Amino acid sequence: MGTAIVWLVGTIVTLLIWMIIASAILSWLFAFDVINHRNRFVNQLASFLDAVTSPLLAPFRRIIPPLGGMDITPIVVLLLLNFGRILFYQTLAGPLIRTLG
Template structure:
């Protein structure tokens, strides 16, 4: 059971990292007018990724201002997620595996 919880937490952190990367790339494609919001599928994907990554990026956006029009909050959020993953794997995972098996 402990292994399953550790796997689940690591998978969620990995999926959130990929969602942030995809959201950033999609925003660049919108900014450079490679794709537009008139495409219904693209608009739905963008709305889904914004809803998924918005709560993670919002606290960072309140603290970190845009630097010359460049938003570095996805980078800071990814670094934070990676830090939390390492912290979880070093501190909580051994305890969960030992306790729950």
């Protein structure tokens, strides 16, 4: 059970990281007019990614101002997610697996 919980936490953090990366790339494609919101699939994908990543990015956007028109909050959140994942694996994963099996 503990191994499954550790796997689930790691997988969720990895999915969040990939969604933040995809959201940032999609925003760049919109900014450079490579794709637009008129495409229904692209619009739904952008809405989904925004709904998933916005709760993670919004608190940091209030604190960190854009630097030269560039939003660096995804980079900060990616660093913190990776830090949290490493911290989880180093401190909590072992005891959790030993306790729950």
